[in-house]
Amino acid sequence: MVDLEDLARRAERTAEWSRVCMACRISVPIAMLAGATIAAGASITACACIAAALFVLGATLRWRDRIGVECVTAGLALGAVPAMAALLLRGCGIECRELTALAGGDALCLLAGVLTGLGVTWQASCATEARWWRWIAMTLIASVTAALACVGLGGAALELTLLAVFATASLALIPMAVRTT
Amino acid sequence: MVRFAEGDRGAFRDVFDALWPILLALATRSLPSRADAEDAAQCAMLKVFDRIIDLDRSRDGVAWAMTIAGFEVLTLRRQHQRRREDGAEVDLVDQRPSAIEEILDEELRASLLAMIAETSQRDRAALSAVLLGAKPTGEAARKRRFRAIERLRSIWRKAHG
Numbered sequence: 001m002v003d004l005e006d007l008a009r010r011a012e013r014t015a016e017w018s019r020v021c022m023a024c025r026i027s028v029p030i031a032m033l034a035g036a037t038i039a040a041g042a043s044i045t046a047c048a049c050i051a052a053a054l055f056v057l058g059a060t061l062r063w064r065d066r067i068g069v070e071c072v073t074a075g076l077a078l079g080a081v082p083a084m085a086a087l088l089l090r091g092c093g094i095e096c097r098e099l100t101a102l103a104g105g106d107a108l109c110l111l112a113g114v115l116t117g118l119g120v121t122w123q124a125s126c127a128t129e130a131r132w133w134r135w136i137a138m139t140l141i142a143s144v145t146a147a148l149a150c151v152g153l154g155g156a157a158l159e160l161t162l163l164a165v166f167a168t169a170s171l172a173l174i175p176m177a178v179r180t181t
Numbered sequence: 182m183v184r185f186a187e188g189d190r191g192a193f194r195d196v197f198d199a200l201w202p203i204l205l206a207l208a209t210r211s212l213p214s215r216a217d218a219e220d221a222a223q224c225a226m227l228k229v230f231d232r233i234i235d236l237d238r239s240r241d242g243v244a245w246a247m248t249i250a251g252f253e254v255l256t257l258r259r260q261h262q263r264r265r266e267d268g269a270e271v272d273l274v275d276q277r278p279s280a281i282e283e284i285l286d287e288e289l290r291a292s293l294l295a296m297i298a299e300t301s302q303r304d305r306a307a308l309s310a311v312l313l314g315a316k317p318t319g320e321a322a323r324k325r326r327f328r329a330i331e332r333l334r335s336i337w338r339k340a341h342g
Contacts, residue, residue: 011230015233018231
């Protein structure tokens with residue numbers, strides 16, 4: 001005779017463990033991005049801290065529900081735009097340590113941040129459910145992903161990119177909010 | 182199932198209670214023994230919950246779970262079949278000795294008994310106890326057995342080299 005209570009406990013534990021394993025698979029792209037940033041000459045401590053924060057945030061969202069999984073995937077893809085720009089600049093030997101004048105590097109970071117912010121709001125507005133929750137989750141993931149790569153460029157690039165992401169995503173929210181109401 | 186797959190933990194009990202009778206019925210129909218059917222259904226349930234996050238929302242969840250249960254039933258059947266085949270191999274290995282081996286055994290036994298008959302009365306009694314597997318009752322009996330075996334060995338060497 002099967003002990004159904006015991007089987008239910010085992011099944012629940014199996015399902016939860018499976019969710020945790022799936023959530024932790026996010027460590028692979030994060031580790032690759034962190035490795036590329038460190039290889040480009042960024043501070044190991046700063047990269048490790050931001051990568052750890054991104055992992056915790058991403059894994060928690062992915063473990064939570066399917067919307068979290070979708071948000072993390074989209075957020076990482078959108079955050080990869082400023083990340084690639086930062087790695088490209090770093091590869092060319094450009095650094096943006098002080099925000100005195102908008103040089104070529106700063107402008108590229110700003111443009112990448114704007115594109116990411118627009119992409120986040122566009123993705124959230126295309127969803128049929130939980131638009132606001134998606135917007136918040138995607139903005140957070142994309143920002144931290146961008147920060148991970150921009151940390152090697154210097155403080156100015158980091159600030160500029162994050163500002164561009166948040167400002168553009170927030171401004172683009174207005175038409176989305178109008179459309180929703 | 183879709184609700185649970187999407188992250189609604191509260192739907193677990195509903196999914197479990199709905200799926201168990203379906204999977205058990207499928208396994209019971211497909212396997213001859215009730216115990217095997219329960220084993221297969223339990224394995225299927227655990228596999229369903231292990232992979233439920235991969236459930237495709239556009240497809241029928243119950244059909245998907247039944248497919249997993251079907252695979253479990255097939256696996257169990259294959260295991261049983263393999264066990265039966267292994268058993269047949271063991272039977273082939275454990276065959277009775279051939280006629281030649283039996284003749285040789287008989288000859289050796291007859292030769293041994295003839296040599297035991299050549300020994301003294303006391304040695305014959307001691308060797309009979311050894312052949313019957315009886316344990317020696319004391320130190321004297323053990324020494325008597327040892328000496329009887331040594332004498333039998335010397336007789337065997339004289340006869341067969």
